[in-house]
Amino acid sequence: MARKLMVTGYGGFVAGSVVWQAVRSGEWDVYALSLIESPEERERFHCIQFDLCDVAKLEGVFAEVRPDAVVHTAAFADIDYCQNNQADAMRVNVGATRDVARLCGASGAKMILCSTDSVFDGTKGLYTEEDAPHAVNFYAETKVEAERIVRETVANGVVSRLSLVMGLPVLGAGNSFLAKTLDALKKGEQVKFPANEIRTPVDVITVGRAFIEIAGNDFSGTIHLGGSTRINRFEMACQIAEELGYSRDLVVATDSNAMPGRALRPNDASLDNGKARRVLDTPMQTLMSGLDLVLRTKEAQNRG
Numbered sequence: 001m002a003r004k005l006m007v008t009g010y011g012g013f014v015a016g017s018v019v020w021q022a023v024r025s026g027e028w029d030v031y032a033l034s035l036i037e038s039p040e041e042r043e044r045f046h047c048i049q050f051d052l053c054d055v056a057k058l059e060g061v062f063a064e065v066r067p068d069a070v071v072h073t074a075a076f077a078d079i080d081y082c083q084n085n086q087a088d089a090m091r092v093n094v095g096a097t098r099d100v101a102r103l104c105g106a107s108g109a110k111m112i113l114c115s116t117d118s119v120f121d122g123t124k125g126l127y128t129e130e131d132a133p134h135a136v137n138f139y140a141e142t143k144v145e146a147e148r149i150v151r152e153t154v155a156n157g158v159v160s161r162l163s164l165v166m167g168l169p170v171l172g173a174g175n176s177f178l179a180k181t182l183d184a185l186k187k188g189e190q191v192k193f194p195a196n197e198i199r200t201p202v203d204v205i206t207v208g209r210a211f212i213e214i215a216g217n218d219f220s221g222t223i224h225l226g227g228s229t230r231i232n233r234f235e236m237a238c239q240i241a242e243e244l245g246y247s248r249d250l251v252v253a254t255d256s257n258a259m260p261g262r263a264l265r266p267n268d269a270s271l272d273n274g275k276a277r278r279v280l281d282t283p284m285q286t287l288m289s290g291l292d293l294v295l296r297t298k299e300a301q302n303r304g
């Protein structure tokens, strides 16, 4: 019998990749939780529409589904939104995580939390799982707290810190910088990227694969899911533009920490992915091999 995988935040960017690949694998019955209207049910795919912060509803869904594993992606992920709407950010990023963790802890379901490279202050770079988080904005504070809750509540819990996620939405929409960049480049418009932010971008297909692998294996603890290329976001955008046949002159360098009214960003939040390369079968990609994987997957999807 197929195991049951629950994915929160189904309408989002990362969740779409997890759900699409898990359904295709044929190894999971997938239960996608979302605020948005449910698409049609398909074989091995069930969508349940409600607000994750509705605790009674969440408890009912958990009791009915009895998941083997939960990939918890739902969050307010916009750094400036979280800075300016701290009660909302606490309610979803911490509150909903606490409820999901409590239910996983009590039922034995494995919980995989989507955390972020932003938990680090960006003064060191190439952070390992042993480095201590130090939040520089409110979004990161909520994620540090969510991590603590998962570690303390779920014996087989996984804190997965994602670097900047690159890709095209596999299902739904969500927070894809690549999709917005491609739209602008196609129209010949300039795109702005911060040169001060050094990251290890990871493609959304690899993130989905890794989550599905972790959902089904014995790993617990903290793991960094970053790509194998350490690069600043401006140079990353230049390389992507050139690879796709656009001029790098359309890419404009900015400094995200010199823009008034914005929350502070860590400068070098690059992640060391050595542990992921050691413990996972899912290969970690470079920027270019990740881009290639994303584009090939989109083509395959378009062909049906």
Ligand SMILES: NC(=O)c1ccc[n+]([C@@H]2O[C@H](COP(=O)([O-])OP(=O)(O)OC[C@H]3O[C@@H](n4cnc5c(N)ncnc54)[C@H](OP(=O)(O)O)[C@@H]3O)[C@@H](O)[C@H]2O)c1
Binding pocket: 008, 009, 010, 011, 012, 013, 014, 015, 033, 034, 035, 036, 050, 051, 052, 053, 072, 073, 074, 075, 076, 077, 092, 114, 115, 116, 117, 162, 163, 164, 165, 166, 173, 174, 175, 176
């Ligand atoms: N993208 C990145 O570069 C990146 C990097 C590091 C970490 N992360 C983390 O990875 C996770 C996924 O990121 P993403 O890029 O996929 O974000 P996203 O596209 O913004 O998706 C997040 C989803 O959370 C759900 N959500 C928010 N409030 C909710 C509520 N009250 N009830 C139910 N669902 C709610 C929404 O899903 P529905 O529309 O289905 O309700 C939303 O689409 C987040 O936890 C984020 O912090 C992302």
